[in-house]
Amino acid sequence: MDSIIVTGNGPLSGQIPIAGAKNACLTLMPATLLSEEPLTLTNAPRLSDIKTMTTLLQSLGAEVAQMQGGQVLALSSHALDNHVADYDIVRKMRASILVLGPMLARDGHAVVSLPGGCAIGARPVDLHLRALEAMGAELDLRDGYVHARAPGGLKGGIFEFPIVSVGATENALMAATLAKGTTVLKNAAREPEIVDLAQCLRRMGAQIEGEGTSTITIQGVDRLGGATHPVVVDRIELGTYMLAPAICGGEVECLGGRRDLVGAFCDKLEEAGVSVTETEKGLKVSRKNGLVRSVDVVTEPFPGFPTDLQAQIMALMCTAEGTSVLEERIFENRFMHAPELMRMGAKIEVHGGTATVTGVDHLKGAPVMATDLRASVSLILAGLAAAGETIVNRVYHLDRGYERVEEKLGNVGAKIERISGQ
């Protein structure tokens, strides 16, 4: 297993290109199952999760070709010859559940392994299933798999999500495009990845209104065509790299960054004393000398502060002036980075869904363990500002969501290298 060694090396300076969004691409790729025509995705990120989704789609009979080094994905599924999404693949990546809605909508049957939980929580999929049942799906859970049928096809229905769910909204949205009649999704997720998916589906011929608001209305059509669609820029990678100059000083321009994708996050950065400027190429972040002020954060569905940036801003708060309270409202176990940051000298107290961080003068490098995707990158960020060497182990977590992290940070002056493990 690879490790990454980061050594505190002072202020950063330069530009970091932001890739296409992992969490958009992971829902855009299954959309190919809705049509027999080719779907081409440009600006695709080069990540291990994308490879996992590629393997899953190919196991169902779809064709997925990576071009331009993986930045362009050419997908097509003329005829699916397998309707079973196997546990072995699904357990590696929960987003695999997103083949359920499209497969069911297109062919009227699907068997998909339940994804199981992960490090940050139980991650149930009950809302995915209830939304599909509202469209007439007949579901049978047995042997760890969802056996779904829609004899005569799905029918338009009305479903109100009891809580906001990104994945369940995506599954329902894709399924509804081919349902007979009109579907109304209430309390739908408003994330930019949902908006990106709706725009792609509309390019394929879907009739959708309201994406980005809490109510999405879909008029089912008989069939969808092909499309070429650019994957929206990754707002979580963007926020992550914006924190690099905030944590260790200097000025970095994040190419492709858009403030509308990270509004609540930018507000918190500015409240903490970090400056964010919109430029022609993206977002420029600079931290003048002096300390960063502590801020309180509550994670919420979009447009609130994203849970996927909670670990990263905690790293910034570790050396901020004062005390900050971080409340994690989306997942039940998303503070696993805290004990690792404490190994570096951070002062953090975790009680249930709340972490209280008291800023210290500086962190000290130490060997630390990555536990999940976003926790691992928060340790890298902390290492940028720590005195001495930080060794982050198990960076396969990192490679799921960040392409070439050592190259992108190295190019702006960070002292960072990857050590290949056995």
Ligand code: EPZ
């Ligand atoms: C998506 O996960 C993202 N993953 C997550 O990013 C992100 O943290 C999350 O949305 C919230 O923004 C992808 O898009 C691939 P949810 P998802 O359904 O769809 C509960 C990363 O680091 N829930 O919005 O699984 C659930 O347990 C990952 O890139 C149910 O109870 O998240 C959670 O508490 C981590 N029943 C809350 O809803 C369900 O059927 C929000 O989950 C579904 C979800």
